[in-house]
Amino acid sequence: MSLYRDKGAEPILRPLRESDLDAAEGLFRRAFATEFGLATTTLFRPGARLVSQRFRMQPDGGFALDAGGELVGFALINRWGNFGLLGPVCVDPSWWNRGLARRLIKAVVERLDHWGCTASGLFTNPSSPRHFRLYESFGYAPGPVTVIVERQVKARDTSDLAVAGVTPAFLEAAGRLTGNALPGLNLNGELDRLATAAGDVLARWSGNELTWFAVVHRGVPSEAEGDEVYVKFAQIAGEAETVDARLDDMLASLETYAGEHGATRITVGISVARERLYRRLLSAGYQGRFHGVHMVRGSWPDHKATILEDWR
Ligand SMILES: CC(C)(COP(=O)(O)OP(=O)(O)OC[C@H]1O[C@@H](n2cnc3c(N)ncnc32)[C@H](O)[C@@H]1OP(=O)(O)O)[C@@H](O)C(=O)NCCC(=O)NCCS
CATH class of the missing domain: 3.40.630.30 (Gcn5-related N-acetyltransferase (GNAT))
Known part of the structure; x- marks a missing residue:
């Protein structure tokens, strides 16, 4: 628990930076391991440097939530012409259910519109009504199942x-x-x-x-x-x-x-x-x-x- 959070201060939204990437890779694993109930964070996408790779492909598509210097949430978008690929979106589990993901998605959607993207998409958990509600409230509609x-x-x-x-x-x-x-x-x-x-x-x-x-x-x-x-x-x-x-x-x-x-x-x-x-x-x-x-x-x-x- 950070002191900053106890004071009730809202994290600030700012661009994600190269210097955030190690913290973002850790947050990515922590958030998804908690989501899927995994015993350790290393079990989620072991070895993949997904966050860093996606950020480096599109540095102007990274958004961070910063609570007094601590990275507590981030979202990434990559641009494929006029299609935007959204993800990952992660919030530190100790900050869940405070509307932080909504702030990130709002910023993402504004950036996509600013880029002139006419469409965007993401991959999510089909068994989570919460995830559906979050994205549906920004105009995303679920499509068919994708099998890995x-x-x-x-x-x-x-x-x-x-x-x-x-x-x-x-x-x-x-x-x-x-x-x-x-x-x-x-x-x-x-x-x-x-x-x-x-x-x-x-x-x-x-x-x-x-x-x-x-x-x-x-x-x-x-x-x-x-x-x-x-x-x-x-x-x-x-x-x-x-x-x-x-x-x-x-x-x-x-x-x-x-x-x-x-x-x-x-x-x-x-x-x-x-x-x-x-x-x-x-x-x-x-x-x-x-x-x-x-x-x-x-x-x-x-x-x-x-x-x-x-x-x-
Ligand atoms: C999915 C995830 C990003 C959501 O983050 P979050 O910050 O908890 O989400 P939000 O708080 O913005 O919104 C989620 C819910 O909390 C509710 N909420 C918002 N502010 C709240 C508050 N002050 N008190 C209580 N609930 C609140 C929202 O209404 C929303 O509820 P609903 O969807 O049931 O209507 C986060 O759980 C996470 O990182 N999960 C692991 C990674 C993941 O699954 N990423 C998405 C993959 S596509």
Whole structure:
């Protein structure tokens, strides 16, 4: 209990800073470990430097609540073109139920509007009415369940590896692909800045056509846990049967990539609404690890879009 809090002073809202990051990583684990009733904070997303990575990708998207020099809450947003990815949002458990998260989300929504984002989204706990109420009061609506699926890396695959250079031609093609799914959706900032994190962009070209790409994290510093290969976002071009073959190619490439880097597990997020992709992932040996739900303000590509997304 800080002295400041006992005096009843309200924490001040200010930008999150680089110097807050160690405290923010600790707060992130403390808040979620309490939320999920975990025995120790180290059990939540072990090894992932998620807060630091997201902040460095978008320093003007970080908000802090400061109680006399102590970080008691923070929220982050990353900009994907005119779509804003919100999260994590964390409040120190000893400060819960005092309206602090509401102050953070209000600031987030104002920043998104200031940036001109027409949509934004987050991943949350589907079994928490409290979380739903919090976000619904700011205009977010729940969507279908998203399953975080994983597969143990069994044997080194023999397919050729598809690591892409983040060249202007690649960024243009990726922007066209994402923009077809949702006008204005563009991950170029994220792709470009991945160069400073541990991870890669995997992609397959067929002549001049970009047939799929995947943003993957692994190792430190990145959003990946332990020795997993973590697919943050992936998109496949084409329709029905073409997509099946391309998804298989992407999965084979991920397997090769994981083998090359000594990873033991591949983790992917998939909305159950994208039934064709979801079923194919299951038949490729991916198994659900846990469920979440997306909440969206504005719109996000519907079930027809061939996207794999993990907004945790
Ligand atoms: C979810 C989380 C961010 C909420 O933080 P919080 O600061 O407790 O949230 P708020 O106080 O702003 O609002 C939550 C509730 O407290 C209520 N509240 C606000 N001020 C209050 C007060 N002075 N006294 C009592 N209750 C109050 C709000 O009305 C709201 O209640 P309701 O949703 O039942 O209507 C926090 O619990 C947390 O960090 N959890 C772990 C991480 C997490 O789950 N993050 C979100 C993932 S998407």
